[in-house]
Amino acid sequence: MTTSADRPVPELVRRALANAEADGFTHSCEPGVGRLLAALAATKPTGRLAESGTGHGVGAAWLCSGMTADASLVTVERDSLRAEVARALFSGDERVRVLTADWTALRELGPFDLFFCDGGGKRDDPDGVVGLLAPGGILVLDDFAPATTWPPRYGDGVDDLRMHYLTHPLLVATEVRVTDTMAVVVGVRSAR
Numbered sequence: 001m002t003t004s005a006d007r008p009v010p011e012l013v014r015r016a017l018a019n020a021e022a023d024g025f026t027h028s029c030e031p032g033v034g035r036l037l038a039a040l041a042a043t044k045p046t047g048r049l050a051e052s053g054t055g056h057g058v059g060a061a062w063l064c065s066g067m068t069a070d071a072s073l074v075t076v077e078r079d080s081l082r083a084e085v086a087r088a089l090f091s092g093d094e095r096v097r098v099l100t101a102d103w104t105a106l107r108e109l110g111p112f113d114l115f116f117c118d119g120g121g122k123r124d125d126p127d128g129v130v131g132l133l134a135p136g137g138i139l140v141l142d143d144f145a146p147a148t149t150w151p152p153r154y155g156d157g158v159d160d161l162r163m164h165y166l167t168h169p170l171l172v173a174t175e176v177r178v179t180d181t182m183a184v185v186v187g188v189r190s191a192r
């Protein structure tokens, strides 16, 4: 039987994964998340895309595989060595900028049409994260366990962080299960 795990992965993603493996970095996004990122990136011709937490550039490579030739991506990573490796990976692609910086550097560069918030911001400044979105802009948050209850739970209590995004007054948001064990939250900033 053929499964989605057999589906080919873009060359740039494979190179990013190889760099991550060589460095022992295990926090790159899963292919299911990456394919979602690519599809969402494709909905934003001329779009301004952003990512917090470049890691080794796996998520950014997926975004690149979907974004149009006239779109742009800025991704920020506070670890200088990781940022350097990712910068080299994207050196041939003028659409992409890799900054060595805290995620808050994105405040000077927004608003964004798509924001993959994957390193900084998600927990420490949820409203600031939403504030980076242009009207119609899409927010993607990784690394949730699929919810089996409403409200979703985390440990012994309600998952307040997930609830914050899912019920945010400026977002139309939902949870998308990408594997048996992983879900992402996708929110679109309303024009209100």
Ligand SMILES: C[S@@+](CC[C@H](N)C(=O)[O-])C[C@H]1O[C@@H](n2cnc3c(N)ncnc32)[C@H](O)[C@@H]1O
Pocket (backbone or CB within 6 Å): 027, 028, 029, 051, 052, 053, 054, 055, 056, 057, 058, 059, 060, 076, 077, 078, 079, 082, 101, 102, 103, 104, 118, 119, 120, 121
């Ligand atoms: C989950 S990994 C990112 C994986 C990457 N987005 C991908 O899809 O392959 C999180 C990364 O965020 C970086 N990071 C954590 N806090 C940060 C912050 N405040 N500003 C910028 N980067 C941060 C970490 O150094 C780490 O490389």
